[in-house]
Amino acid sequence: MxxxxxxxxxxxxxxxxxxxxxxxxxxxxxxxxxxxxxxxxxxxxxxxxxxxxxxxxxxxxxxxxxxxxxxxxxxxxxxxxxxxxxxxxxxxxxxxxxxxxxxxxxxxxxxxxxxxxxxIQPLDDDAYERGWSLATVNIRRNLTSPLCAVKAANYLDNIVAKSEAKDKGANEALLLNTMDQVAEGTMCNLFLVVEGRLITPDKKSGLLPGITRNIVLELAQQAEITTEERQVSPEELLGASEIFITSSLLEIMAVTTLDGRKVNQGRKGKMTAFLRRQYQKHIQEWLSIISV
Missing domain, CATH: 3.30.470.10 (Aminotransferase class 4, branched-chain amino acid transferase, N-terminal domain)
Structure with a gap:
């Protein structure tokens, strides 16, 4: 490289x-x-x-x-x-x-x-089937700071958080904010499914609103899935039937383990799989339009 x-x-x-x-x-x-x-x-x-x-x-x-x-x-x-x-x-x-x-x-x-x-060296299909593990870390997002909305070159908080998650045997870190509500990962946004509703922390939760996050919300709404952007507690995550994370490079990745506990019995959920298929379809549709 x-x-x-x-x-x-x-x-x-x-x-x-x-x-x-x-x-x-x-x-x-x-x-x-x-x-x-x-x-x-x-x-x-x-x-x-x-x-x-x-x-x-x-x-x-x-x-x-x-x-x-x-x-x-x-x-x-x-x-x-x-x-x-x-x-x-x-x-x-x-x-x-x-x-x-x-x-x-x-x-x-x-x-x-x-x-x-x-x-690009994309992960194979088996990796997306297995999903990723998340670990809650000590680093907090300052939800009162305007810099939460800035994708800054200073990445020390994320580096420390990622290192802590790796030490715990996880693929990615889960960061809470200074009010102990769910914020995001070091390089991704987070979604959860509760009783058929798709929920994601809102912009006031101290997160960087991702491009992929916005696309997923639009795709879900087009599919008439109820979506909610709001504060999310760590306790609510424990009761979620599905969790997944999003980023430009990962696209949509299931979370099958959170703090050592299995999510959806350690399997990718149905809504996660559906939205991933819709995302892949959207990429192809976008390419067909952009190349005209």
Whole structure:
């Protein structure tokens, strides 16, 4: 991967030859944003929605300027074409740029823009049948912070949470918020099924609203499944008939174990399977429209 071509501030260069300034505030302070996107048949899935979230984050952070959607699209597709990638993941990172060696973004110049991509290695069907395990961790989401809605380059909370989950033998962490309500995973949103209703923590719960989360809600509503966005307690999770998580790369993954307890007898549930099929169908429909 380090020998692949990456985009750095307007140029395509080999990854192992790339460098940024040690005074870049993304490096010094984690002052940056990123988006991870899935590429199907050479097309970036829901690119506009990813960029919209990115620009919203820049507005929250009060950046004076930001690359346009057209500029970012060009950078991403140049990178994909240079690496001859059709099925891939692409990571777009934008830092505040180079500035003084103190946390004053007013000293920064133009943002640093980096794009790299890699062939996707999707999990096999058996992995989706087995599902993932979640472990509740000690890290909390601060539901009062506006930064919950920002996909920030500073990922320390997520790294610590993921490490704790791994130490507990789980695939992913379950983070609660500062009111001890369910928030999200380190890289995913969470859904549960209770008495045929599809429930997910609302945006006030301290989560980053995912692109896939929004798609799943729309697909469920189209299928006339009752959906609820609201606060969710850890106790409610214990009584759920199904749990699943969503992300751009995982798509929809069943949760079959939570804190060592089996969910749905350790099997993927019917609604999870149905929504995964609908999601796969939606991808193909999207591709047929976008390629016209």
């Amino acid at each position: 380090h020998n692949s071509w990456i985009y750095l501030n307007g140029k395509l260069i080999l990854g192992n030859e790339a460098s940024i300034s040690p005074y870049d505030h993304g490096f010094l302070y984690g002052h940056g944003l990123f988006e991870t996107m899935r590429v199907y048949k050479g097309r970036v899935f829901y690119f506009a929605e990813h960029v919209k979230r990115l620009h919203a984050g820049m507005k929250i952070l009060e950046w004076p300027s930001c690359p346009s959607a057209d500029e970012l699209s060009k950078a991403i597709y140049q990178t994909l074409q240079k690496n001859d990638l059709q099925e891939a993941t692409v990571r777009l990172t934008i830092s505040r740029g180079m500035g003084a060696s103190r946390p004053d973004p007013g000293t920064c110049g133009s943002p640093t823009v980096i794009v790299f991509a890699a062939p």
